Amino acid sequence: MSLSTGQELAPKRYLINRALLKQYADASGDQNPIHQDEAFAKSVGLPDVIAHGMLTMALAGKFLSDLNGSAAVVEFSAKFIKPVVVPAGRDVELIVSGKVGEINEGIAKIEITAMCEDVKVLGVAKGAVRI
Amino acid sequence: MLDPDLIGRTFVGANATSVTQDQINQFAAVIGEENLTVAPPTFSISISLDQSQKLLQDSGLDWSRVVHGEQKFEIKRPIVAGDQLICSSTIESYRVAAGNEIVSVRSDLHAKDELVVSTWSTLVVRA
Numbered sequence: 001m002s003l004s005t006g007q008e009l010a011p012k013r014y015l016i017n018r019a020l021l022k023q024y025a026d027a028s029g030d031q032n033p034i035h036q037d038e039a040f041a042k043s044v045g046l047p048d049v050i051a052h053g054m055l056t057m058a059l060a061g062k063f064l065s066d067l068n069g070s071a072a073v074v075e076f077s078a079k080f081i082k083p084v085v086v087p088a089g090r091d092v093e094l095i096v097s098g099k100v101g102e103i104n105e106g107i108a109k110i111e112i113t114a115m116c117e118d119v120k121v122l123g124v125a126k127g128a129v130r131i
Numbered sequence: 132m133l134d135p136d137l138i139g140r141t142f143v144g145a146n147a148t149s150v151t152q153d154q155i156n157q158f159a160a161v162i163g164e165e166n167l168t169v170a171p172p173t174f175s176i177s178i179s180l181d182q183s184q185k186l187l188q189d190s191g192l193d194w195s196r197v198v199h200g201e202q203k204f205e206i207k208r209p210i211v212a213g214d215q216l217i218c219s220s221t222i223e224s225y226r227v228a229a230g231n232e233i234v235s236v237r238s239d240l241h242a243k244d245e246l247v248v249s250t251w252s253t254l255v256v257r258a
Contacts (some may be wrong), residue, residue: 026157029180058171059162062162069169070171070172070209071168075203075206077202078201080202
């Protein structure tokens with residue numbers, strides 16, 4: 001695997017919809033109704049159903065895994081700065097891109113950007129991947 | 132409100148969680164991961180969030196108002212099917228800002244004596 005500091009990693013596109021939220025809820029065990037029930041989400045002041053922050057992070061994690069396999073990912077962190085709102089009946093696009101930071105002792109730091117409809121949804125998202 | 136006596140204390144789960152291939156497959160399917168030999172990097176959240184909630188359920192935190200603020204993973208080795216993981220959770224920091232409680236919980240998952248993954252979750256209990 002060859003990566004060099006400063007290298008830009010091509011963006012990847014992931015689609016999020018209500019069916020995926022249900023699938024993630026079942027896979028992760030996080031059945032919080034704000035991720036599935038529109039009436040409930042609105043009752044607690046949200047604009048609509050929102051994606052699990054951890055689903056967005058799992059998709060950004062796939063971006064890291066694609067560099068050198070899941071087994072090579074040694075660190076991953078992010079802040080959930082904006083919700084990913086998922087209206088009924090359509091796909092919401094998440095675009096994940098990255099830039100290679102410092103490489104030290106076979107481990108590359110990766111700065112990740114995750115955008116949803118031109119809004120940055122993860123803050124200071126960083127991974128470290130064995131190369 | 133969190134019971135302040137709990138800050139810095141570690142709660143260790145009594146039972147191990149068994150990781151099945153089916154759980155890994157389900158999680159991988161959500162994100163389109165085709166390699167099923169190891170769990171995806173964030174898979175451990177499905178164990179640690181649930182376990183830490185159970186371990187801290189009498190902490191005074193109102194889990195119904197919790198939103199996830201921040202998450203970090205340090206992965207010593209990938210989780211694989213057959214792992215028996217014990218969760219230990221520590222409230223590392225706590226503060227109140229504008230009426231919101233901000234709690235940082237570290238959860239370590241061990242397979243016997245081996246540390247497999249450390250996770251840090253910053254949880255915000257909305258006012």
